[in-house]
Amino acid sequence: MVYLTRGKELLDPLAIYQRLGLKAGDRVAHLGCGGAGQFTAPAAQIVGEKSTVYAVDILKPVLQATLSKAMLEGVYNIKAIWSNLEILGATKIPEGSLDYALLINILFQSKKQKEIMAEAKRLLRSGGKLLIIDWNQSQSSFGPPAELKIKPSKVEQFAKELNLNIIDQFQPGTYHFGLILEKP
Secondary structure (H helix, E strand, O other): OOEEEOOEEEEOHHHHHHHHOOOOOOOEEEEOOOOOOOOHHHHHHHHOOOOOEEEEEOOHHHHHHHHHHHHHOOOOOEEEEEOOOOOOOOOOOOOOOEEEEEEEOOHHHOOOHHHHHHHHHHHEEEEEEEEEEEEOOOOOOOOOOHHHOOOHHHHHHHHHHOOOEEEEEEEEEOOEEEEEEEOO
16 A cells, blocks of 8 residues: 555555564554544564554544544454553553564654654664654645755764664655664
């Protein structure tokens, strides 16, 4: 399933998850999941019924919308977690328990980007991977204003400060950049 806007490809969750290496049995959290579930439900389908994908957001209605949409698609292995990702230790997922944490189109929405990345790192096991996808600096008639977009170099700086290793950099779509970071 590819998500389209005005006839242009935005992001293909399945291609992104293939690049990430997501597989059956993995433990995943989609941090800042938003209400569409366009990345949460596909992750839950990949990891399978015997695993759980955590959908985390600060807005309770968004969490309910994500669960409702997933159930309509026959996906029942998503657990909603209400949390403020800007606060280290606030997310009620066991520390060091995740194989993957996903931050997709979330960093541009906050002034506390490093704190969000630190919370994601806290949840990852050693060797766990953090996927970051956010809007690139290209000009377009949609997406956030340029002054809100985070530069990949800033994400790389935060990764270094948080002792996260950059293992892949890619362009998941015309309007986004992607980084895969690993917790040592």
